[in-house]
Amino acid sequence: xxxxxxxxxxxxxxxxxxxxxxxxxxxxxxxxxxxxxxxxxxxxxxxxxxxxxxxxxxxxxxxxxxxxxxxxxxxxxxxxxxxxxxxxxxxxxxxxxxxxxxxxxxxxxxxxxxxxxxxxxxxxxxxxxxxxxxxxxxxxxxxxxxxxxxxxxxxxxxxxxxxxxxxxxxxxxxxxxxxxxxxxxxxxxxxxxxxxxxxxxxxxxxxxxxxxxxxxxxxxxxxxxxxxxxxxxxxxxxxxxxxxxxxxxxxxxxxxxxxxxxxxxxxxxxxxxxxxxxxxxxxxxxxxxxxxxxxxxxxxxxxxxxxxxxxxxxxxxxxxxxxxxxxxxxxxxxxxxxxxxxxxxxxxxxxxxxxxxxxxxxxxxxxxxxxxxxxxxxxxxxxxxxxxxxxxxxxxxxxxxxxxxxxxxxxxxxxxxxxxxxxxxxxxxxxxxxxxxxxxxxxxxxxxxxxxxxxxxxxxxxxxxxxxxx
Amino acid sequence: xxxxxxxxxxxxxxxxxxxxxxxxxxxxxxxxxxxxxxxxxxxxxxxxxxxxxxxxxxxxxxxxxxxxxxxxxxxxxxxxxxxxxxxxxxxxxxxxxxxxxxxxxxxxxxxxxxxxxxxxxxxxxxxxxxxxxxxxxxxxxxxxxxxxxxxxxxxxxxxxxxxxxxxxxxxxxxxxxxxxxxxxxxxxxxxxxxxxxxxxxxxxxxxxxxxxxxxxx
Amino acid sequence: xxxxxxxxxxxxxxxxxxxxxxxxxxxxxxxxxxxxxxxxxxxxxxxxxxxxxxxxxxxxxxxxxxxxxxxxxxxxxxxxxxxxxxxxxxxxxxxxxxxxxxxxxxxxxxxxxxxxxxxxxxxxxxxxxxxxxxxxxxxxxxxxxxxxxxxxxxxxxxxxxxxxxxxxxxxxxxxxxxxxxxxxxxx
Numbered sequence: 089x090x091x092x093x094x095x096x097x098x099x100x101x102x103x104x105x106x107x108x109x110x111x112x113x114x115x116x117x118x119x120x121x122x123x124x125x126x127x128x129x130x131x132x133x134x135x136x137x138x139x140x141x142x143x144x145x146x147x148x149x150x151x152x153x154x155x156x157x158x159x160x161x162x163x164x165x166x167x168x169x170x171x172x173x174x175x176x177x178x179x180x181x182x183x184x185x186x187x188x189x190x191x192x193x194x195x196x197x198x199x200x201x202x203x204x205x206x207x208x209x210x211x212x213x214x215x216x217x218x219x220x221x222x223x224x225x226x227x228x229x230x231x232x233x234x235x236x237x238x239x240x241x242x243x244x245x246x247x248x249x250x251x252x253x254x255x256x257x258x259x260x261x262x263x264x265x266x267x268x269x270x271x272x273x274x275x276x277x278x279x280x281x282x283x284x285x286x287x288x289x290x291x292x293x294x295x296x297x298x299x300x301x302x303x304x305x306x307x308x309x310x311x312x313x314x315x316x317x318x319x320x321x322x323x324x325x326x327x328x329x330x331x332x333x334x335x336x337x338x339x340x341x342x343x344x345x346x347x348x349x350x351x352x353x354x355x356x357x358x359x360x361x362x363x364x365x366x367x368x369x370x371x372x373x374x375x376x377x378x379x380x381x382x383x384x385x386x387x388x389x390x391x392x393x394x395x396x397x398x399x400x401x402x403x404x405x406x407x408x409x410x411x412x413x414x415x416x417x418x419x420x421x422x423x424x425x426x427x428x429x430x431x432x433x434x435x436x437x438x439x440x441x442x443x444x445x446x447x448x449x450x451x452x453x454x455x456x457x458x459x460x461x462x463x464x465x466x467x468x469x470x471x472x473x474x475x476x477x478x479x480x481x482x483x484x485x486x487x488x489x490x491x492x493x494x495x496x497x498x499x500x501x502x503x504x505x506x507x508x509x510x511x512x513x514x515x516x517x518x519x520x521x522x523x524x525x526x527x528x529x530x531x532x533x534x535x536x537x538x539x540x541x542x543x544x545x546x547x548x549x550x551x552x553x554x555x556x557x558x
Numbered sequence: 559x560x561x562x563x564x565x566x567x568x569x570x571x572x573x574x575x576x577x578x579x580x581x582x583x584x585x586x587x588x589x590x591x592x593x594x595x596x597x598x599x600x601x602x603x604x605x606x607x608x609x610x611x612x613x614x615x616x617x618x619x620x621x622x623x624x625x626x627x628x629x630x631x632x633x634x635x636x637x638x639x640x641x642x643x644x645x646x647x648x649x650x651x652x653x654x655x656x657x658x659x660x661x662x663x664x665x666x667x668x669x670x671x672x673x674x675x676x677x678x679x680x681x682x683x684x685x686x687x688x689x690x691x692x693x694x695x696x697x698x699x700x701x702x703x704x705x706x707x708x709x710x711x712x713x714x715x716x717x718x719x720x721x722x723x724x725x726x727x728x729x730x731x732x733x734x735x736x737x738x739x740x741x742x743x744x745x746x747x748x749x750x751x752x753x754x755x756x757x758x759x760x761x762x763x764x765x766x767x768x769x770x771x772x773x774x775x
Numbered sequence: 776x777x778x779x780x781x782x783x784x785x786x787x788x789x790x791x792x793x794x795x796x797x798x799x800x801x802x803x804x805x806x807x808x809x810x811x812x813x814x815x816x817x818x819x820x821x822x823x824x825x826x827x828x829x830x831x832x833x834x835x836x837x838x839x840x841x842x843x844x845x846x847x848x849x850x851x852x853x854x855x856x857x858x859x860x861x862x863x864x865x866x867x868x869x870x871x872x873x874x875x876x877x878x879x880x881x882x883x884x885x886x887x888x889x890x891x892x893x894x895x896x897x898x899x900x901x902x903x904x905x906x907x908x909x910x911x912x913x914x915x916x917x918x919x920x921x922x923x924x925x926x927x928x929x930x931x932x933x934x935x936x937x938x939x940x941x942x943x944x945x946x947x948x949x950x951x952x953x954x955x956x957x958x959x960x961x962x
Binding site for chain 3: 568569571572573576577612614615617618619621622623624625626627628629633636637640641643644645646647648649651652657673674676677678680681682684685688689692708709711712714715717718719721722724725726728729732733737739
């Protein structure tokens, strides 16, 4: 049972003026489950990385475990003190298979080879994934990979377990299993757990403390305060007032016949007939990890699918890749995947060169930049923008391209309330003016009402249009 | 045979063959490699590939050497068989060696620093991700009206940015899993290096030397 | 002098794998080119024309990682990847990898791992060409060619290495420097 104490910690990103963590002091109680919350880009990951010793401390000894700084702990014992589970499931392993990764971690701790098999089997059994032991890590689903990552931490017997947005792309049943195991690690084994998530929903029955990170400082709430905060918190509700069943008058844009989506051997969407309608804005909702992004990748020919897909009546496999890419575009979930250049201006110029420059005149683009608070960043390097600024620039670039069909994968992710309002207004105006076909996946549910007129819900591996008949 | 010694033997013989001009030794090496591959159940398809590839390239090489050079028939025979030696010995090595065993052996037997051994392994497991990333970058560019070719700097730029991200993430994950550069580790599986490996290594080298010596005379 | 850390090792390996993927992609082009040139006895030209891409991992790693040995390691690992993918040079790939990598490394050695400019790239292109060509004089029997043809091969090889290992590498490097992602770059 280890108490994590942070004392007068100040941290500034390289090439930034304002510190992201500002004279921060907090004590995470030993043997308790704390939820670290705060806005995206507010420094949660940075704090966790500093605690885990992955980022060097700007001033030594500002973080201690039961009074000992990590540097005072022998290298072979550090992973037994603190370990981290990461947001991106697939890039946290060194070896090829589950058992080899567990061996690797235990070898690092200098565990006697004779004791290694026993520890591996016990850890896998604790998480309930003994059946995955000899599987290749890269062939596992994101949820399974997170389970393996937790099993490794269990095998290493780490006192402090840090988790950085671990459920970002994880299906609800797996999330539930992981939370149950985490609580068991707290109560049965006295582990200290700090989990970072920007979203409070679905944690009230699991965590002991809420730790709120705001403007560089952390406030730890007591158990009572935490429960009060959860009681006062209502998860966002989806409110769509214009949604109806698609009417027969609509034009079909993309059409799937017996369209099915699988990832490896796992079926995500059962084969079904599915139409997407032209000049309309469609919202797709569904649980994390249910296959929405995979569906989008299939629609732009970046992933395999079962059945056939047609665009304006032609099988998309028969269209030239170049032409199809200009007609059906995807705004990727990760903003940086979209960019090809270095500065904001270069990126916008590229879009205007090949996109709809008649509508997106230089004046209009300048006006949109001002609305998005990006006008002062024209010459800035994209990779030094905040994640929210990158997201807004990405949206603008894809809107300027104005493809007939624009798929938007979480276009509002990580944006603050004011930005969401602006972005939605821009999207709505462009959609009406240019008669774009928009298909959007979003977990951010507020502010969508003006735009969305069709709503597909993915449940039990099946997509269904919601709403009453028109 | 111990993977590190097998690697050393393969590279050493390949190096010698590159300079020596004894076609009989080349043929002997080809035959031995072929027999060993058959014993180790290398698939027929693989063998066919390992034969057709050098057949094409050594034929064109020999043809151009005879057309554009002043090589003796003996020299052409040496060059022709040399390519087969490379490919067959390379095939024998890769088909009978598990990369993970080789890395473990290099760490344990050849004293390669663990950071190199596990750094390589971590990156090798990303192979499918790297291929997918290249496809994504090309598709993203096409959606913006740009076609990226293998000579487009932007393709490399984007891949390198992704690679930098992944290497940060993997390095952090390794640290989190207890890996410390230069710190001692235990080994759950030990790769044996026994007297028989050394005898085989020495014997094979000696045979090649005898062959080369008698062939050169 | 900067030492190798685990992050650099992973990065150089990913680069090598990526170059392996690129080489895999252009493999058919090489075969077609070699086959087309073969009747005229010019098939080595196919090798020379595309050699620059194969040796690119060296200067690229040298420019991005800027640690002594980066070019050699990048190229050697590229060779390991190629050998396991089943490249045409089999066991000699590893030796070639070291030779090619060392050829590029020489350019960085001569500039003391301090200057990363055009002149460095021209120099690495030259050292790479000379070292690899010497190796091919033996391995591929180039020594038996008539001198004019040999000169042609050398010139084509240098041009290819200069274009891919020099110009393209520098353009990539410029983008990376402008994006401020090279921590070891000073300008």
